Amino acid sequence: MTHFMRCFNGCFIRRSVRSSLLSVALALPLSGCGGLVDLGQNGPPPSIFTLEPLPRADKDDQRAPLIFVEEPQLSGALDTTRIAVRRGANRFEYLAVARWEERTSRLLQRYVARSLDNRAGLEAVGDFNIDLPVGYRLRLDVRNFEAQTDADRADGLTVRVNWVAMIIEATSSKIIGQRNLVADRQAASDSPSDVIAAYNAATDMAVKDLAIWLGEVLGRQDDAQNAALDRS
Structure with missing residues (x-):
């Protein structure tokens, strides 16, 4: 069965009703995506x-070298105020x-x-101030910061946080480590509150590992500097 549509210039286009129904059918699954559908102005x-951030830990009076956390590097799909959900390898929704x-x-x-500033043995800032005695710069290359879903699975959304951290000596620009x-956390449901809770939990795990690693790296750096002073 066919019907006709009038063009703006007065011509007619034959269009299959079956094709029209197929287009509608393809659009219907989008209406079931809940929080992933753009609802527009209405x-x-x-x-x-x-x-x-992580809660503040008890700290002693000994001052640690100050770390300046640079603004992380992200892809355009992630560097936005929108909350990303990756579907498959190449498709992002929000x-x-x-x-x-x-x-x-x-x-x-x-x-x-x-979070780092709240950890024992670390001092960190995210706002650069020329008057601050910055000892190190922390650079983060963010590879993943999104909820992920697999069309072949029905177990909801999993937030993945993956970044490559680089600690750099501020005065010499030497890479220290x-x-x-990587951290993953499955959301309890696909509601925004549960998805954000999973984001926070996964990011907490990643930054805890980051803090432990920084403590080890800066500890070795401090030992090496003290040994050099003893030899001089």
Whole structure:
């Protein structure tokens, strides 16, 4: 069965009803994606989320070298206020009713700096101040910071955090160490609150591993500097 559509210039186009129904059928699954559908101007206003830094640990009076956390490097798909969901290898979608409070790169810079500064034996800042005696710079190349889903699985969303951390001596620009850090956390459901909780949990795991590694690297660096002073 066919019907005709009138063009703007008065001509007619024959169009198959079957093709029309197929187009509608292909569009229907999108309406079942819940929070991944863009609801447009008539949709509810987005909820604004942030990442809660690690709690402050007890610290002694000994001052540690100050680490300046640079703004992390991310791909364009991730460096946005939108909360990313990866479907398959090459496709990104975003939660429609939730946003980060600021761009992801700035969000992570603040989170990492505050979390490291709250850990014992570390001092860190995320806002550069020329008057601060910065000893090291921390550079993060963010490979993954998104919720992931697999069309062949029905176990919900899993947040993956993967970044390559590089610690650099501020005065000499010498690379002191490099480490790849990966953390995963499955969301309890696909609701925005549960997805954000999984984001926070995965990022917490990654930054805890980062803090341990930094403590080891800077400890060895301090030992080497003290040994050099003893020999001089």
